[in-house]
Amino acid sequence: MSAPVVIVGTGLAGYNLAREFRKLDSQTPLLLITADDGRSYSKPMLSTGFGKHKDADGLSMAEPGAMAEQLQAEVRTHTRITGIDAGHQRLWIGEEAVPYRDLVLAWGAEVIRVPVAGDAGDALFPINDLEDYARFRLAAAGKRRVLLLGAGLIGCEFANDLSLGGYQVELVAPCEQVMPGLLHPAAAAAVQAGLESLGARFHLGPVLSSLNHASEGLLARLSDGTQIACDLVVSAVGLRPRIELAAAAGLAVNRGVMVDRQLRTSHANIYALGDCAEVDGLNLLYVMPLMACARALAQTLAGQPTAVRYGAMPVTVKTPVCPLVVSPPPRGLQGEWTVEGSGSDIKALCRDASGALLGYALTGAAVQEKLALNKQLPALLA
């Protein structure tokens, strides 16, 4: 029997690649390996659970057994690979050697953990996958006050969703605006005002210095001296692509596992896509580029080497209190911003010297213009 195509990871990247591959090749054995329970779910939906009245089980779309049947694949759950022997086209699960025809790394990114002093580190929840979400929902049941670390995209989405769920949200982040680096300040102010209208409180500037158990819940101390009583803490300070195993196997890594436009790593027969991959220098932690990569890589694995192309990649941020869609200018391109609108309806456009649109941030009613504007945006990987 020939060696299988092996995909490590069963998030959106792993399962969608398998799905696209099976549309083209129904014969080649396919093995998916995951450290998690292997349930199929959509990660972006984790920050919408309260608004949709769905817990972790409600957000699960399929059990691993159903996925295996649908994909004509073997799905090994709760299984962590421990090494890659690129020279012999095999990987290691402890002492067990698993040969592969082609290996695909789709193991995602991990949360950045910030060290926090005090005796209540156990009350700090990162939410990076469905199992994290299940743990958080269990801990949050019956609680009322949530401290959120991080004012990035995920922090803001959780601030909105937790507020909808009836929680008092306090958000702490060492920056001057929400979503710095992604968002024009005028749009950031609109989103922040929207979240504040739901009752969320912002502490922008300081960091969490210590977290301790108190007589009732927890007491958080911030670096500016502020003290906040809360019941649990959600950490959303950012993600870092998983690269250690790839680096140990001798694959080229940078921010992510480096791959070319065909999603090929520095070693033959090993590919990467999704949050762990740095595609031609771009590590985009969003669904749209991941889907583009899954379609291209499926072609390549089925015998038709195909380069991935990225058009514009606008990001829709799930802050329903103040809808937001943002497309930051591509790296290395400079432009001038103009801002129209007021209140929650902001249209911020970035144009180069010739007037060509490079990027935008749209909030509130202005998001309706996104499809028309998208046609004017430059492609990220033409």
Add this chain to the structure above:
Amino acid sequence: MGKWQCVVCGFIYDEAAGLPEEGIAPGTRWEDIPADWICPDCGAGKMDFEMIELA
């Protein structure tokens, strides 16, 4: 006229509004959208992710 939601990213397709910028006229029913259509927000395919009908 109903509304359909992408199970991957939450995008809502409103049959009454259509997606005129994508050439889908207002009033186009979900079942009349081509099978190769992909979600404008996340790129998920119509075939793979039957959107769910919102009540």
